Amino acid sequence: MTLTKAELADLLFDKVGLNKREAKDMVESFFEEVRTALETGDSVKLSGFGNFQLRDKPQRPGRNPKTGEEIPITARRVVTFHASQKLKSTVDATQNGNVR
Amino acid sequence: MTKSELIARLAERFPQLVAKDADFAVKVILDAMSAALARGDRIEIRGFGSFALNYRPPRTGRNPKSGEKVQVPAKYVPHFKAGKELRERVDLPAA
Numbered sequence: 146m147t148l149t150k151a152e153l154a155d156l157l158f159d160k161v162g163l164n165k166r167e168a169k170d171m172v173e174s175f176f177e178e179v180r181t182a183l184e185t186g187d188s189v190k191l192s193g194f195g196n197f198q199l200r201d202k203p204q205r206p207g208r209n210p211k212t213g214e215e216i217p218i219t220a221r222r223v224v225t226f227h228a229s230q231k232l233k234s235t236v237d238a239t240q241n242g243n244v245r
Numbered sequence: 246m247t248k249s250e251l252i253a254r255l256a257e258r259f260p261q262l263v264a265k266d267a268d269f270a271v272k273v274i275l276d277a278m279s280a281a282l283a284r285g286d287r288i289e290i291r292g293f294g295s296f297a298l299n300y301r302p303p304r305t306g307r308n309p310k311s312g313e314k315v316q317v318p319a320k321y322v323p324h325f326k327a328g329k330e331l332r333e334r335v336d337l338p339a340a
Binding site for chain 2: 146147148149150152153156157160161162163167170171172174175176178179180182183184187188189190191192193194195197199201220221222223224225226228232233235236237238239240241
């Protein structure tokens with residue numbers, strides 16, 4: 146099973162009582178607000194879930210794996226996610242049974 | 246941006262809803278995402294990214310204070326991979 150926007154919208158319909166249209170818009174807006182914050186260089190801290198942060202990576206040498214040709218990988222800004230201690234321990238507690 | 250700022254921005258986008266609905270909606274979304282990862286399910290949000298669990302095999306670690314060897318059990322850790330739209334919007338404008 147994979148969780149997608151459709152399932153999240155169903156949950157907002159069932160649990161929050163939003164109508165179908167609002168539920169769909171709310172899910173879309175949730176992720177759009179996070180994207181907008183990150184786009185403007187702002188990190189996003191969702192307590193109990195995790196933090197989205199931005200990292201500026203300098204240019205580094207790379208290679209075309211097919212041709213072996215050397216090409217620089219340009220400097221870029223990337224998003225990293227750090228799960229909160231709460232999410233990590235929830236995942237670990239539930240998954241432990243599956244590991245051992 | 247914190248969770249309460251996110252809630253405030255969503256409440257502004259939905260003036261027809263009571264402020265409490267945005268608050269509850271954010272809680273429901275984050276709880277569902279946490280529960281999915283706890284079950285070992287993936288999360289796929291088109292244009293935003295995907296969350297999945299990465300396996301960390303068991304290893305022998307050391308207590309940095311005593312230098313004593315300790316067995317660290319295998320575990321799963323949440324991992325996020327940014328989607329195409331997020332990656333492109335966040336990246337620096339091409340020089």
